[in-house]
Amino acid sequence: MSNGSSISISDQSDHSVLNTSNLVINLSVVIWTICLSLITVLANLGTIIAFWKVKGLREKPSNLLILSLAFVDLFKGLIMIPYHLSFGIFGGRWIFGELGCKFYDAMAYASVTNGLLILCTISLDRLLLVKLQYPKYIKFQSKPRILLAISICWILSLAAAIIDIGFWEYAKSTSVIASHINFDFVCLSPTRWIPEVSLIFLFTFLFTPVFLVAVFSLAFLHALHLRLQKIKRVGPEDESTVASTTGPMTSEKRLQRSRNRYLKPAMTLGALVTAMCVSTLPYFSYVVVIGLICPTCLKPIIVYYLVLLLYCTSLFDALMYGITESKLRKFYISCFKRLTERR
Numbered sequence: 001m002s003n004g005s006s007i008s009i010s011d012q013s014d015h016s017v018l019n020t021s022n023l024v025i026n027l028s029v030v031i032w033t034i035c036l037s038l039i040t041v042l043a044n045l046g047t048i049i050a051f052w053k054v055k056g057l058r059e060k061p062s063n064l065l066i067l068s069l070a071f072v073d074l075f076k077g078l079i080m081i082p083y084h085l086s087f088g089i090f091g092g093r094w095i096f097g098e099l100g101c102k103f104y105d106a107m108a109y110a111s112v113t114n115g116l117l118i119l120c121t122i123s124l125d126r127l128l129l130v131k132l133q134y135p136k137y138i139k140f141q142s143k144p145r146i147l148l149a150i151s152i153c154w155i156l157s158l159a160a161a162i163i164d165i166g167f168w169e170y171a172k173s174t175s176v177i178a179s180h181i182n183f184d185f186v187c188l189s190p191t192r193w194i195p196e197v198s199l200i201f202l203f204t205f206l207f208t209p210v211f212l213v214a215v216f217s218l219a220f221l222h223a224l225h226l227r228l229q230k231i232k233r234v235g236p237e238d239e240s241t242v243a244s245t246t247g248p249m250t251s252e253k254r255l256q257r258s259r260n261r262y263l264k265p266a267m268t269l270g271a272l273v274t275a276m277c278v279s280t281l282p283y284f285s286y287v288v289v290i291g292l293i294c295p296t297c298l299k300p301i302i303v304y305y306l307v308l309l310l311y312c313t314s315l316f317d318a319l320m321y322g323i324t325e326s327k328l329r330k331f332y333i334s335c336f337k338r339l340t341e342r343r
Contacts, residue, residue, distance in 0.1 A: 033085040033308060036315065040077030043318035044070045050331040057327050061143040062125050066321055068150045069118045073314030076111050080104075081311050087187070088304065094187040101187035102168060106161035109205060114157035115313060116209035119272055121149050123216035126269045130223040130262055160205045164189065167197055202288060210280070217273055224266055231258050268324045275316030283310045 047070040051057045083104050086095060094101060125146075129137050168189070172181075181188050283306045290297060322328050 029088045029304075030085065033081065033088060036308065036312065037077050037081040037085065040081065040311075040315040040318070041074060043315055043322070044074040044077060046332065046335075047318050047321065047328065048074065050328050054327055054331050057325075061146045062122075062129075062141055064143070064146050064150060065118055065122050065125060066325075068153070069115065069122075069317055072111055072114045072118065073317050075107075076115075076311050076314040080108060080111055081308075081314075084304075084307055084311065093185055094183065096187070098183035101183050101189070102165055104187055105189045106164045109164050109201070110157045110161035112310065113160045113205045113209065114153055115317075116206065116213065116276070117153040117156055118150070119276060120209045120212045120216065121153060122272065123213050123220060123269055126265050127216050127220040127223060129265055130220060130227045134261065156205075160201075164201070171197065206284070206288075210276075210284075213273060213276065217269065220266070220269065224262055227262055228259065264324070264326075268321060271320030271324050272317060275313055275320050279309050279311075279313040279316060282306055 048067065051063070051067050051070075057063050083096075083100075087093075096104070125141060128141060132140060171189075286306055287298065287303055322332060
């Protein structure tokens with residue numbers, strides 16, 4: 001996750017991620033990064049406030065997963081993106097020293113891993129939704145179980161950060177290259193110069209959650225197809241054990257309600273997985289694959305933008321969920337109307 005993963009030890013003092021002689025490039029990068037940070041913070045803060053204000057969002061226990069994801073994304077917007085912004089402002093030079101680099105690298109692992117684990121849990125939740133009969137799903141996915149799943153995601157992500165810090169000194173003492181990193185110019189985790197350690201980190205905390213998201217999502221699509229076919233063939237599910245607040249419904253409305261019960265979560269999951277693919281796959285393809293084969297072959301300016309794109313997941317998540325969740329859309333619309341009425 002380090003900013004300068006492509007910088008060789010011999011030329012750390014004069015190798016910049018940005019061309020400092022070109023003010024237009026520097027200024028545009030800074031403005032774009034500041035806007036990304038502000039919009040990410042506002043979007044995820046809006047999601048958190050909506051959960052506080054709208055009772056309907058809190059009634060469904062599985063929505064707590066979205067709330068947890070919003071807190072992770074808010075952290076990225078408040079802390080991680082501004083940290084990365086400083087790298088662009090100072091023309092590719094790291095100014096926070098080794099301690100700041102330790103914090104940045106550990107929190108980068110924790111926040112990215114947490115986001116992927118929460119998304120993995122969401123995809124598993126959607127799979128259970130279509131696999132189980134709805135009354136059984138409601139009983140099984142209770143609030144305590146959802147909170148336990150969220151706690152596990154946070155514990156594993158913090159473990160990733162602690163392990164990264166634990167390997168820091170070990171890597172510096174065993175790698176000749178890592179022991180000569182100058183943290184006055186570059187933020188580069190020493191673990192990146194030990195291929196075995198780097199592969200363990202990538203496989204455990206990045207590739208495994210992404211793989212599980214893919215598996216659960218594909219299984220969900222297959223189960224969703226079977227569920228919709230069953231609804232079409234047999235009719236709406238028996239909802240005798242599920243409380244209804246809308247009163248008696250016609251068979252057509254019951255059929256539509258049964259379909260929407262599965263199609264709306266499918267849209268939300270599809271939006272979140274799409275956001276993950278758009279923001280993470282370019283980073284993994286370029287930085288991880290090429291970086292492991294030839295670390296000095298990476299272009300620093302490309303790495304800088306790909307890390308920003310990786311953090312864009314925090315913005316994409318909030319936007320996608322806002323688009324697919326009707327209660328959240330209504331909340332934003334009502335807030336917008338209040339603001340325009342005051343003017």
